[in-house]
Amino acid sequence: MIALFNAQQSKEIDRRIIDEGEPGLKLMKRAAWHLFATVQSHYPHAQKLLVLCGTGNNGGDGLACAQFALLAGLDVSVFLSNENMHGDALSCLNELKALNADIRPLNDLEVFSQELGKTDLLIDALFGIGLNRPLNQASVQLIETVNTSPCPVISADLPSGLDADSGKHFGCAIKAEHTCTFLTRKVGLYTHLGPDFCGQIHYFDLHANLPQHISPVAYSHELNEWQPLIPTLSADNHKGRMGHVLLVGGHRNMMGAIQLSASACLHSGAGLTKIISDTQHLIPLTQQQPELMCYPPEALSEQLRQSDLLALGPGLGLDDWSGQLYQTCSQNNLPKVFDADALKWLAKTPVFNPQQILTPHPGEAAVLLDSDSRRIQQDRVGAIKAIQKKYGGVVILKGKGSLIYDGNRLELCPLGNPGMAVGGMGDVLTGVVAALWARGMTPFEAACTAVYIHAAAADECFKETGAAGLIPSLLPPKIGRLIG
Numbered sequence: 001m002i003a004l005f006n007a008q009q010s011k012e013i014d015r016r017i018i019d020e021g022e023p024g025l026k027l028m029k030r031a032a033w034h035l036f037a038t039v040q041s042h043y044p045h046a047q048k049l050l051v052l053c054g055t056g057n058n059g060g061d062g063l064a065c066a067q068f069a070l071l072a073g074l075d076v077s078v079f080l081s082n083e084n085m086h087g088d089a090l091s092c093l094n095e096l097k098a099l100n101a102d103i104r105p106l107n108d109l110e111v112f113s114q115e116l117g118k119t120d121l122l123i124d125a126l127f128g129i130g131l132n133r134p135l136n137q138a139s140v141q142l143i144e145t146v147n148t149s150p151c152p153v154i155s156a157d158l159p160s161g162l163d164a165d166s167g168k169h170f171g172c173a174i175k176a177e178h179t180c181t182f183l184t185r186k187v188g189l190y191t192h193l194g195p196d197f198c199g200q201i202h203y204f205d206l207h208a209n210l211p212q213h214i215s216p217v218a219y220s221h222e223l224n225e226w227q228p229l230i231p232t233l234s235a236d237n238h239k240g241r242m243g244h245v246l247l248v249g250g251h252r253n254m255m256g257a258i259q260l261s262a263s264a265c266l267h268s269g270a271g272l273t274k275i276i277s278d279t280q281h282l283i284p285l286t287q288q289q290p291e292l293m294c295y296p297p298e299a300l301s302e303q304l305r306q307s308d309l310l311a312l313g314p315g316l317g318l319d320d321w322s323g324q325l326y327q328t329c330s331q332n333n334l335p336k337v338f339d340a341d342a343l344k345w346l347a348k349t350p351v352f353n354p355q356q357i358l359t360p361h362p363g364e365a366a367v368l369l370d371s372d373s374r375r376i377q378q379d380r381v382g383a384i385k386a387i388q389k390k391y392g393g394v395v396i397l398k399g400k401g402s403l404i405y406d407g408n409r410l411e412l413c414p415l416g417n418p419g420m421a422v423g424g425m426g427d428v429l430t431g432v433v434a435a436l437w438a439r440g441m442t443p444f445e446a447a448c449t450a451v452y453i454h455a456a457a458a459d460e461c462f463k464e465t466g467a468a469g470l471i472p473s474l475l476p477p478k479i480g481r482l483i484g
């Protein structure tokens with residue numbers, strides 16, 4: 001398990017550690033040592049180092065790293081955005097000056113660019129957690145120059161330009177091959193654009209005693225921390241104990257959506273997987289998956305009485321047919337998983353219900369909050385909390401760094417890959433969520449376990465097929481194996 005913090009909490013943790021007697025300069029030197037050790041272990045042949053430093057303590061990390069590199073005999077050039085430094089960063093600057101280091105102002109982009117052309121590795125120490133507003137034109141141009149150069153980058157604490165809280169950038173951000181992050185893992189490294197910019201993340205606690213009473217924004221677990229929570233099977237197991245799931249959707253040309261959910265639900269161990277769909281789909285659905293029990297819309301009320309849990313939305317549609325099914329389902333007291341079009345119906349008449357799991361992607365989250373997906377992505381943590389507050393239950397906000405929130409705990413799943421961005425992938429997740437909840441897990445545990453298993457199955461698949469070959473129908477058997 002790892003804990004993830006935002007910038008304000010990270011600053012507070014820094015401050016507490018220093019207040020308790022650990023000098024800031026010592027922490028800075030340790031951070032710098034880890035930066036330099038990362039240079040040595042990942043770029044052992046780098047001879048010429050360029051260190052890009054801002055005016056804050058992030059720049060201080062860079063200056064202290066430059067000193068270690070210089071003392072180790074590397075050819076080091078430092079570019080300073082501004083000489084206006086203070087505190088520990090100023091001490092590091094003065095120590096470096098005393099070594100007659102090559103320190104230059106960043107006042108000519110052409111000079112910087114030429115130097116970059118001769119460099120083996122760049123250390124990015126321009127901005128860390130102190131970045132708090134959009135970058136000016138000069139910073140944007142500087143970062144774009146770095147990003148268009150073939151020179152590899154190690155970022156100090158976080159890639160400069162990235163927002164430590166949300167994973168958005170403030171105009172642009174440095175694209176690093178490695179990011180060495182200190183004291184706290186910043187949540188923005190793991191969600192939204194963060195993973196695109198950070199490269200490989202290395203965490204260093206700087207041997208400091210982290211204060212325990214600052215609760216993190218989110219936690220992230222390993223897949224194998226969720227798997228043991230899946231109920232085990234007793235020798236005298238029978239299907240009545242494994243949950244009866246009723247899936248509703250698959251209207252008109254969207255039969256595949258409910259088919260994918262149903263296949264995932266079956267492979268996740270549900271005792272009975274039943275479908276309410278268009279009458280014309282009932283035979284093809286059963287022909288393709290004989291384990292399924294498929295019913296026309298007229299059977300809805302009776303099937304609701306005979307089920308443990310309802311999953312509503314994949315391919316449901318937004319016409320009158322869909323509206324009638326939605327009305328009947330929403331008035332029923334069964335625990336419910338809402339996905340896809342069911343979320344759009346829910347947004348029309350919001351109801352607060354603790355016994356539900358909502359699984360929006362950013363576009364659906366925008367509908368639930370009457371917002372737009374760009375705003376959702378810029379503050380995913382804020383968005384999932386707002387959805388949970390408005391609708392209750394457990395919310396899964398899908399996308400890179402999927403979040404799961406129950407009003408108390410926030411989990412971030414770092415697994416998954418861009419090949420998952422294909423129609424039907426979310427329908428598979430719905431089936432897994434429904435099955436695990438129906439099998440007796442708590443809704444939060446079911447949601448988290450389902451998200452991790454779904455993403456891990458997709459990652460396994462990616463290794464075999466690559467991104468283009470990763471299609472949702474390949475996932476259910478892999479999900480079955482991961483569930484065990």
Ligand SMILES: NC(=O)C1=CN([C@@H]2O[C@H](COP(=O)(O)OP(=O)(O)OC[C@H]3O[C@@H](n4cnc5c(N)ncnc54)[C@H](OP(=O)(O)O)[C@@H]3O)[C@@H](O)[C@H]2O)[C@@H](O)CC1
Nearest residue numbers: 024027028031056057058127128129130131132133134157
């Ligand atoms: N404390 C410790 O012991 C440890 C700290 N550590 C390191 O310190 C880092 C935090 O340092 P920090 O707080 O000084 O902030 P930092 O990220 O360097 O930037 C602030 C500077 O940027 C400026 N600025 C902001 N936005 C801007 C913009 N858009 N465009 C232009 N300028 C902008 C801002 O200016 P101002 O807002 O004051 O005008 C200020 O000058 C942390 O990430 C880690 O690397 C580690 O060594 C571990 C031990």
Ligand SMILES: Nc1ncnc2c1ncn2[C@@H]1O[C@H](COP(=O)(O)OP(=O)(O)O)[C@@H](O)[C@H]1O
Nearest residue numbers: 361398399400416417418420423424425426427
């Ligand atoms: N770049 C990505 N990285 C990780 N996971 C992703 C990425 N893109 C999509 N996913 C995952 O793939 C699934 C897509 O779901 P969704 O958008 O609802 O698809 P659909 O509605 O077509 O079934 C979600 O679980 C989401 O988290």
Ligand SMILES: [K+]
Nearest residue numbers: 127156158160
């Ligand atoms: K940085």
